[in-house]
Amino acid sequence: MNIFFQQVLNGLTLGSVYALVALGLTLVYGILHIPNFAHGALYMVGAYMAFYLVGSLGANYWVAMAGAALVVALLAVLSDRFIFHRLRNAPPLHDMIAAIGLLLFLEAGIQAIWGAEFHRLAPPYPQIVRLFDLVAPAQRLIIIAAAFGLMFVLHLFLTRTLTGSTIIAMAQNREGASLVGIDATKVSVITFAISGALAAVAATLFAPINLIYPSMGHLVIMKAFVIIILGGMGSIPGAIVGGLVIGFAESFGAFYVSTNYKDIIAFALLVLILSFRPQGLFPSGARA
């Protein structure tokens, strides 16, 4: 029972972190049709920002999270204004290569400042929570609660505010949205800011139980891509459900199959599913 519960907890932790990263990726894709390969690097920068704020400036964990979110959101917005926005009429190949260029730059930049070695963010809540005969590290519960709380806030923002529903409208129909006179610049700035902030929050949440290093974003971004392909590019529920599916597949796969190969599970799942359904599981959101 306890072991099974641990796997559920692991799956939920992983899944909620993946979902946050995938949400940002899918929002940007839905609106600008850019597969932002640099998104994983934004996640990585988020972790380093939190590490810096807590470790060097002695900031409170939650303050550091807000600071990291702010910095990465700004970085994301700048990347839109200075790169992606200028390439909006270029062939899609150029967006992708520019995103890769940004990814390379951010990784090398971080490595130049903090080195290639692993860092650790001191766990702010090292306690273990006990309930009946179940034990759970507090940090994992915090990750799950914070991630779902944030998703709920995002949901409210997207459905209850004018700006939010504009983002949804634009994700569903770009041409239509521009006809209705939606301010495309504002929407893309907000979308990039949200996606950057989500990545930074995810990284800060996950950092205390994980390692921080320059290429830490690689696996995460690729899994996030797998998630949004499975869940439908641009689909928000798809990103959340997909994130949890991959999270659970990994935690149970690592336990019942092999820890060594757990990282391959997501990709194997992708290959398997796309072999039978090239349009993804929920093709409504997918546009080639």
Place this chain on the structure above:
Amino acid sequence: MLEIQGLTKRFGGLTAVRDVTTTFDKGRINAIIGPNGAGKTTFFNLVSGYHKPTSGRIIFDGQDVTGLRPDQVAKLGVARTFQSTTLFDKATVLDNLIVGHRLRTTSTFWDVVLNTSRLREDEHRCRAKAEEVLDFVGLSSVAHHLAADISQEERKRVAFALALATDPKIVLLDEPAGGVNPEETLGLAELIRKMIRKGLTVCLIEHKMDMIMSLADKIVVLDHGEMIAEGTPAQIRSDQRVIEAYLGADYAAA
């Protein structure tokens, strides 16, 4: 030549083409008209194999081509143009056309590696074909211009030439005169007649009513995916449903 039987295409809940049955005769100019969103381009996409029909059959030259891939349909002799043609701007017009006859050649990768006489023969034929169709559409003079440098009307003609290079039996033209001036439109209409004289069958989508009325032998009118009328220009002009749905009172009065 081209027989359409009960052709229907649904995208999710939306029916883009509903139960269309008609025939396009050999050696004729057939036109498809209808308001925006009537399903005209979807109809072309069905005939040329881009979409698989939800139901119905497409018979081309006595052969059932329903559900074939676009390249298979092209090999059987159905060519089409698009509303806008993307050319390789950094190459010459002639260079852009050579690939058009590739489907009538048989050389493979190994011919390329070994540089066989079959490959050289094929390349020679493709080049000759490109020159021939360029001459046919009256663009020999710009053969060596960069594709980036030619005018909108010349682009339209290059698109025709590319379609003709495939040695088609029927040519589907999607808005051949879109975005060109009235004088150039006359020239393009004349080019379409010339294609008929050469023994081709033409089917076109067009919004320019003057052009259609003077050019077409047969007109098919689509509205919301349904065929509401077909017939000669004179019949269409006097058809009450067409006037209501599409041409409008103004046109009837004029």
Place this chain on the structure above:
Amino acid sequence: MMSKTWQKPLLAVLLVLAIVFPMLAANDYYIYVMSLAYIMAIAAVGLNLILGYTGQLNLAHAGFMAIGAYTVGILTVDYGVPYWVAFVVAGALSAIIGFFAGLLSLRLKGHFFSIFTLCVGFMIYLIIEKWDALTHGTVGIIDIPAPTGVGPIRFDNTWAQYYLVLFFLVVSLWLMSRIVNSLLGRAFIAIRNGEDLAETLGINLMRTKVLAFVLSTFYAGMAGALYAGFVRFIGPAMALESHTFDMIAFILVGGIGTLFGPLLGAILLTWLTQSLQFLQDFRMIVFGPLLILLVMFFPQGLIGYWRERQARRAAASVQDRRLQRSVVGPQQEVGTNA
């Protein structure tokens, strides 16, 4: 197409330069670096076929190079297979795996294809890293034998290896020029320009794209096999996507969709990183922004830029000649339906 008259002499001069390079080089290290640049160029020439000519951004290319290198490493070190046998197997195996990977991934279009191949590349990396029993895992394979001699020629020194690599580079470029200048190459370019139009012209999209993909993975496999015999040490990191990114940088600098672009880019950037030693680890601080600036302001690359000017000049001169002719013999070029 154009300026054929002096293209051949130029190529001859370049080849002579490449041949005398070891004699001019100050030390063996330079020869070593140049050989490495050639090997990367062979891989990049292959990537350029699928990326530059066919328009599909394959992000698993380094993975296929690693497959070639590991095939040679495993066969020679663990099974005592002669280098050249392993070399042939490496090319074949990369192409076979490339065939199946292509069949699967090319069903996806545009962005989806790139994302999918990114994952394929990472899977190759993970498999190499985790499958200890076969690949020696994170340790990598060391002491890979140098290519065995052919007849009287031996490949145990830097000079001989340089010429060996140069030989394969020339063969690679020669084959690639055959391909891209043929009808087949035109079919690839047609797909890059627009898949819908290409299909309308009767080009079987899947078959043509898979062929381009297999050829490009074959090039990657051969480059990997040469790399294994040349560097004689390989690790799983060579499958990482950052090496694909290196090759993309080569292609973009030199000229995407041009025959010699990848080679020019590989040589320039390899020497740039060599001469700026401090850049070794941080080359991406320069390469990253370079990629962005290139796609924003100079997407055609050096050779692309040069060729564009050539094409424009050639087109202009043809026009001039035509103008003169039409003065002499009017009405010749007027369209029949004017």
